[in-house]
Amino acid sequence: MGFICSFHSSACLYTILFLLVCASWLGPQLALAKHRGITRRYKFEVRMQNVTRLCQTKSIVTINGQFPGPRIIAREGDSLEIKVVNHVKYNVTIHWHGIRQLRSGWADGPAYITQCPIQPGQSYVYKYTIKGQRGTLFWHAHISWLRATLYGPLVILPKRGVPYPFPHPFKEVPIVFGEWWKADTEAVINQAMKTGSAPNLSDAFTINGLPGPLYSCSVKDTFKLKVKPGKTYLLRLVNAALNNELFFSIANHTLTVVEADAIYTKPFKANTILITPGQTTNVLLRAKRHHPNALFLMAARPYATGPATFDNTTTAAILEYAHHDPSRKPKATKLPLIKPKLPFFNDTSFAAKFTNKLRSLANSKFPANVPKKIDRHFFFTVGLGLLPCSKNQNCSGPNNTMVGAAINNISFVQPKTALLQAHFLRQSNGVYTSNFPTKPPTRFNYTGTPPTNIMLNKGTRLMSLPYNTNVELLLQDTSIIGAESHPLHLHGFNFFVVGQGFGNFDSKKDPAKFNLVDPIERNTVGVPSGGWVAIRFRADNPGVWFMHCHLEVHTSWGLKMAWIVQDGKKKHQKLPPPPADLPKC
Numbered sequence: 001m002g003f004i005c006s007f008h009s010s011a012c013l014y015t016i017l018f019l020l021v022c023a024s025w026l027g028p029q030l031a032l033a034k035h036r037g038i039t040r041r042y043k044f045e046v047r048m049q050n051v052t053r054l055c056q057t058k059s060i061v062t063i064n065g066q067f068p069g070p071r072i073i074a075r076e077g078d079s080l081e082i083k084v085v086n087h088v089k090y091n092v093t094i095h096w097h098g099i100r101q102l103r104s105g106w107a108d109g110p111a112y113i114t115q116c117p118i119q120p121g122q123s124y125v126y127k128y129t130i131k132g133q134r135g136t137l138f139w140h141a142h143i144s145w146l147r148a149t150l151y152g153p154l155v156i157l158p159k160r161g162v163p164y165p166f167p168h169p170f171k172e173v174p175i176v177f178g179e180w181w182k183a184d185t186e187a188v189i190n191q192a193m194k195t196g197s198a199p200n201l202s203d204a205f206t207i208n209g210l211p212g213p214l215y216s217c218s219v220k221d222t223f224k225l226k227v228k229p230g231k232t233y234l235l236r237l238v239n240a241a242l243n244n245e246l247f248f249s250i251a252n253h254t255l256t257v258v259e260a261d262a263i264y265t266k267p268f269k270a271n272t273i274l275i276t277p278g279q280t281t282n283v284l285l286r287a288k289r290h291h292p293n294a295l296f297l298m299a300a301r302p303y304a305t306g307p308a309t310f311d312n313t314t315t316a317a318i319l320e321y322a323h324h325d326p327s328r329k330p331k332a333t334k335l336p337l338i339k340p341k342l343p344f345f346n347d348t349s350f351a352a353k354f355t356n357k358l359r360s361l362a363n364s365k366f367p368a369n370v371p372k373k374i375d376r377h378f379f380f381t382v383g384l385g386l387l388p389c390s391k392n393q394n395c396s397g398p399n400n401t402m403v404g405a406a407i408n409n410i411s412f413v414q415p416k417t418a419l420l421q422a423h424f425l426r427q428s429n430g431v432y433t434s435n436f437p438t439k440p441p442t443r444f445n446y447t448g449t450p451p452t453n454i455m456l457n458k459g460t461r462l463m464s465l466p467y468n469t470n471v472e473l474l475l476q477d478t479s480i481i482g483a484e485s486h487p488l489h490l491h492g493f494n495f496f497v498v499g500q501g502f503g504n505f506d507s508k509k510d511p512a513k514f515n516l517v518d519p520i521e522r523n524t525v526g527v528p529s530g531g532w533v534a535i536r537f538r539a540d541n542p543g544v545w546f547m548h549c550h551l552e553v554h555t556s557w558g559l560k561m562a563w564i565v566q567d568g569k570k571k572h573q574k575l576p577p578p579p580a581d582l583p584k585c
């Protein structure tokens with residue numbers, strides 16, 4: 001039956017294409033370049049496209065008319081040149097999430113941080129080289145809420161001839177989670193910023209662009225994963241949802257986690273995966289040895305801790321076994337469909353147990369180079385608060401206020417020009433100041449009863465670091481308006497997650513418990529709800545690097561800041577000048 005993988009379902013095509021590309025496309029080109037990387041060129045035409053989900057058609061922003069967007073595939077060491085041409089009425093930028101962008105900050109993508117937007121009718125070529133990274137990442141728009149539909153996987157294979165540090169999978173399949181609104185998402189966030197209320201909730205989550213059979217009018221839009229008994233599959237999980245961390249589980253199957261944010265992990269088994277927006281996770285799925293005469297649901301739904309209501313629906317795909325003997329193939333519709341059991345929405349103890357299992361391989365091939373001698377310590381509170389609305393607004397908060405979000409009580413104000421350009425040209429005057437506070441302005445019981453004054457400050461303040469500074473950063477959640485897990489994403493770096501805990505960070509007792517041996521290395525970490533996390537990184541990449549909550553609504557509200565990393569003394573430690581086609585404001 002056309003039940004699951006109907007011909008007009010783009011996501012089915014999408015996987016098939018991906019598998020084909022993996023199998024053949026890389027062959028001849030790479031044979032010529034055993035050790036040296038090659039340059040791969042892509043063209044991204046930003047175009048509107050009508051797409052129907054949940055029985056409603058809407059016009060969405062896409063790349064090349066595809067939703068989800070095209071896959072980018074490269075090998076470690078390759079260079080990418082991606083020409084983005086903007087044919088829509090919106091300003092657009094694209095971010096290559098998790099790519100370190102070593103000395104190529106001009107290609108990072110966050111609007112007004114590293115570049116001005118690509119305006120309607122304009123184009124920009126993102127150029128960068130993938131150095132020392134392999135695994136699953138993704139790309140997405142990095143302006144307003146356009147990433148709701150502008151996203152796709154970015155797969156970095158190891159250098160040719162270099163094996164994975166785990167059994168070679170029979171096939172590799174991207175599983176990209178998204179979030180779907182029936183309404184126009186730009187209207188949703190614009191309305192929220194005008195009224196000061198929380199934005200309208202999404203209507204569904206998606207797997208490879210498809211909501212799945214648990215929504216009304218959606219059975220035909222279900223992603224189907226077909227497996228052969230006894231084979232091992234590598235699922236490349238990406239959470240591209242806007243505002244929700246997700247639990248993911250496949251009924252009656254155990255997954256083995258082998259990689260997170262393009263860093264190999266010590267393998268461990270899990271029935272449920274927790275993945276925040278901005279995170280990626282590779283898992284091995286071992287198909288059962290014999291045809292189980294059943295179908296299995298692969299489902300995802302939120303891990304939600306905040307004070308606000310959330311989209312509590314469940315997206316699902318179907319895992320189906322192929323028969324060795326097609327004549328014995330039972331009718332798929334006759335088979336029982338087995339559903340997984342997911343943790344409860346606010347199961348923070350599950351979240352803590354899961355994240356504590358993530359460890360770097362930390363062996364000679366893949367060492368964990370954790371900074372040991374720290375040059376600068378920072379303590380940042382992250383959380384919500386209230387912001388005053390302008391006089392001509394009528395905001396829904398008390399005394400014409402709106403919900404805001406902040407780091408160290410500063411709700412970031414987006415500048416009118418790109419920070420990286422202002423920094424490079426030494427024209428910071430009137431654009432930003434370099435006085436981001438190293439600690440919160442007042443001490444309080446961060447996770448206890450909040451202070452009575454919960455107003456926030458505003459500003460475009462940055463933190464400047466000399467080249468090669470070893471940084472330790474404590475991220476402390478606050479309970480202002482409500483404790484909540486915030487997935488903090490740092491551009492330009494991977495960091496090591498050396499410690500985490502609940503309540504307030506204790507600078508006397510907690511550092512003794514830090515893991516400096518095999519902590520997970522990643523680019524996005526969930527600050528535990530009502531708790532803290534300690535991260536370390538070496539500031540070895542000159543440029544201006546955005547750090548923000550990857551819940552898009554919190555970014556809109558100001559939970560963001562940027563680091564300046566100054567040039568080093570040597571030539572290869574300096575940021576080169578901007579490319580000629582860098583968009584202007």
Ligand SMILES: *[C@@H]1O[C@H](CO)[C@@H](O)[C@H](O)[C@H]1NC(C)=O
Pocket residue numbers: 048049050059
């Ligand atoms: C989308 O549908 C509308 C209404 O049917 C139509 O006017 C428009 O041309 C379509 N857009 C595209 C890109 O196909």
Ligand SMILES: *[C@@H]1O[C@H](CO)[C@@H](O)[C@H](O)[C@H]1NC(C)=O
Pocket residue numbers: 183184187188191200
């Ligand atoms: C948000 O939801 C409200 C209530 O259902 C509705 O009136 C409004 O039009 C929605 N806003 C957008 C932008 O869809």
Ligand SMILES: *[C@@H]1O[C@H](CO)[C@@H](O)[C@H](O)[C@H]1NC(C)=O
Pocket residue numbers: 252292293294338
């Ligand atoms: C699925 O798991 C349940 C509970 O462990 C078990 O009772 C059932 O037999 C399994 N079904 C299949 C088809 O594997």
Ligand SMILES: *[C@@H]1O[C@H](CO)[C@@H](O)[C@H](O)[C@H]1NC(C)=O
Pocket residue numbers: 309312
């Ligand atoms: C989801 O939230 C709605 C509204 O708060 C509630 O009525 C419903 O029971 C919830 N559903 C689940 C599965 O928790």
Ligand SMILES: *[C@@H]1O[C@H](CO)[C@@H](O)[C@H](O)[C@H]1NC(C)=O
Pocket residue numbers: 346348
């Ligand atoms: C989780 O939610 C349930 C029901 O909404 C509530 O009773 C419980 O206190 C919550 N648990 C935590 C840890 O917040």
Ligand SMILES: *[C@@H]1O[C@H](CO)[C@@H](O)[C@H](O)[C@H]1NC(C)=O
Pocket residue numbers: 394
């Ligand atoms: C603001 O909005 C509220 C609720 O919609 C309304 O009662 C009030 O009159 C409005 N105030 C102004 C000044 O527009």
Ligand SMILES: *[C@@H]1O[C@H](CO)[C@@H](O)[C@H](O)[C@H]1NC(C)=O
Pocket residue numbers: 398399
């Ligand atoms: C609103 O402003 C008035 C006057 O400044 C003040 O007395 C009151 O406490 C404020 N209310 C809130 C909820 O902040």
Ligand SMILES: *[C@@H]1O[C@H](CO)[C@@H](O)[C@H](O)[C@H]1NC(C)=O
Pocket residue numbers: 445447448449
């Ligand atoms: C902070 O608040 C929590 C929760 O109310 C409480 O358990 C704790 O004792 C408080 N800590 C201090 C130092 O007051």
Ligand SMILES: *[C@@H]1O[C@H](CO)[C@@H](O)[C@H](O)[C@H]1NC(C)=O
Pocket residue numbers: 409440441442451453454455456457
């Ligand atoms: C945050 O800044 C506002 C505005 O300056 C101030 O009123 C408030 O007390 C500060 N809050 C904290 C917790 O420091």
Ligand SMILES: *[C@@H]1O[C@H](CO)[C@@H](O)[C@H](O)[C@H]1NC(C)=O
Pocket residue numbers: 090091116117119416584585
């Ligand atoms: C697009 O970006 C330019 C340059 O920053 C800005 O002037 C313009 O207002 C933006 N347009 C929209 C629709 O936001």
Ligand SMILES: [Cu+2]
Pocket residue numbers: 485486487549550551554559
């Ligand atoms: Cu957040």
